[in-house]
Amino acid sequence: MDGASPLERYLERCAGQDDLSASPQLFTPMSPYDVDLPIQTTPDASFSSQFNQPKELPPDFSSVDLSFLPDISQDDREQNPSEDGQERQKELDGSVSRNEDSGIFMDESSLSYPDATQPSSETSGVCPPLTPMTPMTPVTPASESSGIVPQLQNIVSTVNLACKLDLKNIALHARNAEYNPKRFAAVIMRIREPRTTALIFSSGKMVCTGAKSEEQSRLAARKYARVVQKLGFPAKFLDFKIQNMVGSCDVRFPIRLEGLVLTHQQFSSYEPELFPGLIYRMVKPRIVLLIFVSGKVVLTGAKERSEIYEAFENIYPILKGFKKASEHGPQSN
Amino acid sequence: MAAGAMAAGASCPACGSSALVEDAHYAQQQLVCAACGCVLAEGLLTTTYTEEEHLREVAYSQSTGRKEQLSRCMQRGIRRVQDLCKVLQLPSVFEETAVSYFQRAFQHPSFHLVSLEKKELLGGCCVFVTCRQHNWPLTMGTVCSLLYAKKELFASVYLSVQKELELSVPALSLMDLVKTHLNSFRLFQRAADVPAPFVEDKEKMVARTMQIVELASETWLVTGRHPVPIVTAAAFLSWQSLQPAARLTCTLARFCKVAGVDLPPPAHLRLKELHEILLRMASQLAWLRVFKMDKKMAVKHIGDLLQHRMFLLKKSFCAEDAEEQRAGAQGEGSPGAAREETRPSEGKRQRDGGRRPLLPPCLIAPKKRLRTAAPSASDLAITGDEPISDSEIEQYLRGREEIRAFSRAKAWP
Numbered sequence: 001m002d003g004a005s006p007l008e009r010y011l012e013r014c015a016g017q018d019d020l021s022a023s024p025q026l027f028t029p030m031s032p033y034d035v036d037l038p039i040q041t042t043p044d045a046s047f048s049s050q051f052n053q054p055k056e057l058p059p060d061f062s063s064v065d066l067s068f069l070p071d072i073s074q075d076d077r078e079q080n081p082s083e084d085g086q087e088r089q090k091e092l093d094g095s096v097s098r099n100e101d102s103g104i105f106m107d108e109s110s111l112s113y114p115d116a117t118q119p120s121s122e123t124s125g126v127c128p129p130l131t132p133m134t135p136m137t138p139v140t141p142a143s144e145s146s147g148i149v150p151q152l153q154n155i156v157s158t159v160n161l162a163c164k165l166d167l168k169n170i171a172l173h174a175r176n177a178e179y180n181p182k183r184f185a186a187v188i189m190r191i192r193e194p195r196t197t198a199l200i201f202s203s204g205k206m207v208c209t210g211a212k213s214e215e216q217s218r219l220a221a222r223k224y225a226r227v228v229q230k231l232g233f234p235a236k237f238l239d240f241k242i243q244n245m246v247g248s249c250d251v252r253f254p255i256r257l258e259g260l261v262l263t264h265q266q267f268s269s270y271e272p273e274l275f276p277g278l279i280y281r282m283v284k285p286r287i288v289l290l291i292f293v294s295g296k297v298v299l300t301g302a303k304e305r306s307e308i309y310e311a312f313e314n315i316y317p318i319l320k321g322f323k324k325a326s327e328h329g330p331q332s333n
Numbered sequence: 334m335a336a337g338a339m340a341a342g343a344s345c346p347a348c349g350s351s352a353l354v355e356d357a358h359y360a361q362q363q364l365v366c367a368a369c370g371c372v373l374a375e376g377l378l379t380t381t382y383t384e385e386e387h388l389r390e391v392a393y394s395q396s397t398g399r400k401e402q403l404s405r406c407m408q409r410g411i412r413r414v415q416d417l418c419k420v421l422q423l424p425s426v427f428e429e430t431a432v433s434y435f436q437r438a439f440q441h442p443s444f445h446l447v448s449l450e451k452k453e454l455l456g457g458c459c460v461f462v463t464c465r466q467h468n469w470p471l472t473m474g475t476v477c478s479l480l481y482a483k484k485e486l487f488a489s490v491y492l493s494v495q496k497e498l499e500l501s502v503p504a505l506s507l508m509d510l511v512k513t514h515l516n517s518f519r520l521f522q523r524a525a526d527v528p529a530p531f532v533e534d535k536e537k538m539v540a541r542t543m544q545i546v547e548l549a550s551e552t553w554l555v556t557g558r559h560p561v562p563i564v565t566a567a568a569f570l571s572w573q574s575l576q577p578a579a580r581l582t583c584t585l586a587r588f589c590k591v592a593g594v595d596l597p598p599p600a601h602l603r604l605k606e607l608h609e610i611l612l613r614m615a616s617q618l619a620w621l622r623v624f625k626m627d628k629k630m631a632v633k634h635i636g637d638l639l640q641h642r643m644f645l646l647k648k649s650f651c652a653e654d655a656e657e658q659r660a661g662a663q664g665e666g667s668p669g670a671a672r673e674e675t676r677p678s679e680g681k682r683q684r685d686g687g688r689r690p691l692l693p694p695c696l697i698a699p700k701k702r703l704r705t706a707a708p709s710a711s712d713l714a715i716t717g718d719e720p721i722s723d724s725e726i727e728q729y730l731r732g733r734e735e736i737r738a739f740s741r742a743k744a745w746p
Binding site: 172173174175176191193194212213214215216217218219222223226227230231254255256257258261262265266269270271272273274276277292293294295 | 503555
């Protein structure tokens with residue numbers, strides 16, 4: 001681990017890319033109100049504990065590629081007509097004027113950075129000696145980045161041990177295995193560190209679940225393979241692949257799900273008779289989000305960590321738009 | 334061979350439709366009605382030897398017998414869909430749409446090998462989707478009870494229909510649901526089992542129930558919850574408030590029994606939540622301050638509360654993050670900015686007498702949950718390629734004695 005958190009690495013990777021399609025945010029403001037001031041944010045404790053300081057920043061920003069920021073240049077936007085759907089294009093067009101406003105706000109606020117001791121700076125790495133008129137870090141403008149990092153809760157991976165296994169034998173010789181052929185045709189094995197569960201099939205294929213990171217999942221799968229080896233089978237470790245990643249986070253404000261399903265009908269499914277949350281199927285990246293009224297969001301269906309972060313950065317402005325609409329007094333739906 | 338040609342003008346004796354088709358059942362010509370499947374004319378005896386010689390056997394796989402099998406099932410399903418529409422008294426437009434959805438779903442490959450139970454639910458799903466698309470407030474519960482189906486099975490069939498046919502289903506309109514749900518309440522006419530104090534005017538009750546449901550929706554009681562218990566609780570409150578003297582002593586259970594309606598279990602909780610909201614609002618109403626405020630008093634004055642609800646909601650509930658700021662200020666106390674806030678916020682607290690933020694109930698009273706800790710530094714340092722020690726693996730393996738004891742206990746062959 002090189003000291004930077006995974007989110008850092010992902011954002012740095014985005015900074016190196018030219019096209020907008022990889023930008024971590026697609027600004028789709030839903031509210032008719034102006035974009036909020038960047039200073040007015042929720043000062044979360046979780047943010048400061050998880051968000052490491054970046055290792056170094058170029059002292060002069062002329063070399064940093066900021067072309068992915070949507071409000072910087074009209075040309076970049078026009079070169080990307082391939083964004084899905086015309087509505088995205090329309091929303092981007094509509095957001096230009098507001099981005100310019102937020103740009104002004106950001107400049108004003110950044111003037112106060114060297115002086116303020118407020119913990120409300122969402123952008124990481126405030127460097128006082130720099131000229132305050134430019135954005136601080138190669139990240140989305142302060143008014144749009146959420147400052148919340150989804151936490152990974154579960155990783156599902158598969159691996160091929162490439163040998164036929166005698167499940168009864170394994171269940172007999174291993175302490176941490178359970179095998180009920182009438183209920184399920186696989187051995188269920190668990191290890192304590194990392195705390196995971198594996199399903200081992202007689203064909204030699206194995207599914208490993210419960211890890212909190214990709215590396216942990218790989219380590220756990222290797223340990224299971226070792227156990228099987230020690231039991232006398234010629235197990236190998238082929239085709240290790242992460243199949244699914246689940247993350248969750250909290251946006252810290254309640255969400256009007258009925259309103260969200262009205263405005264994003266083609267992506268959302270909200271059936272309070274069946275399930276209390278709203279199921280949002282994001283197209284790019286292909287992630288399913290479960291959004292609850294309490295503000296908690298569960299993201300699943302990712303094959304890579306970056307997809308979860310990207311999906312959350314996409315949904316956060318949408319949800320934030322709903323917060324503003326509801327804060328202006330109770331309204332009839 | 335001149336078989337009976339399609340006689341223009343002839344109609345089927347069974348259903349009266351004029352859509353007659355010439356079809357072949359194995360090698361036998363038949364005149365069949367396309368609507369109901371009734372066979373009008375069957376097979377013609379050949380009159381000359383040459384005609385006989387030209388007849389050939391048709392293998393079953395090439396005959397139309399196979400097509401018939403599927404269409405008979407489809408016809409049965411279509412008839413079921415039509416019956417459902419008639420029972421629910423839906424307009425004829427709905428019936429056509431539902432039948433077309435059913436045909437599409439039935440022919441979709443993912444529904445070919447589905448169990449018979451699920452196929453029956455398919456018809457109900459199509460009717461349900463059609464109703465929702467036309468904003469006709471039909472609940473899943475109603476469809477399930479009509480089909481004698483399990484709710485979970487219906488839910489899974491519904492979700493797969495929605496996905497496979499790529500249908501967009503708009504959300505259930507709560508206001509329309511109020512109207513249709515109240516239709517089933519037997520309170521609007523005097524009857525043998527409905528005593529006089531229970532009878533109520535339908536228009537007034539519907540109007541007031543809709544207002545209470547709207548209030549519930551504004552105060553976060555509706556989002557994420559099943560809609561029917563809310564409507565039941567709101568109907569009860571509106572019914573009570575229209576004649577409080579006689580009805581305040583009646584319980585929700587008795588009300589539902591007399592009205593001939595099921596009492597869904599969450600309705601009690603919704604009622605409690607609504608009482609709490611009404612109490613807060615009533616405590617802000619100037620001319621009620623002289624009374625000792627309890628929930629019966631609040632229900633009695635629901636009319637006034639609903640009339641001034643905008644103003645009362647603003648006074649009764651503070652903004653969502655005001656509570657956080659107040660809590661934060663009281664907690665820290667040391668930073669200069671926070672200290673300035675404590676005094677005015679304390680004063681505000683005394684004035685308000687416990688104003689709470691307008692939040693969903695799950696945020697007001699969060700259940701204690703085990704919070705998984707953020708990944709520790711050692712967790713983050715794992716690369717996945719660390720060496721695995723033998724001792725660690727051996728702890729998971731059984732010793733010989735243990736194996737013997739275990740196999741004896743398990744009695745595996």
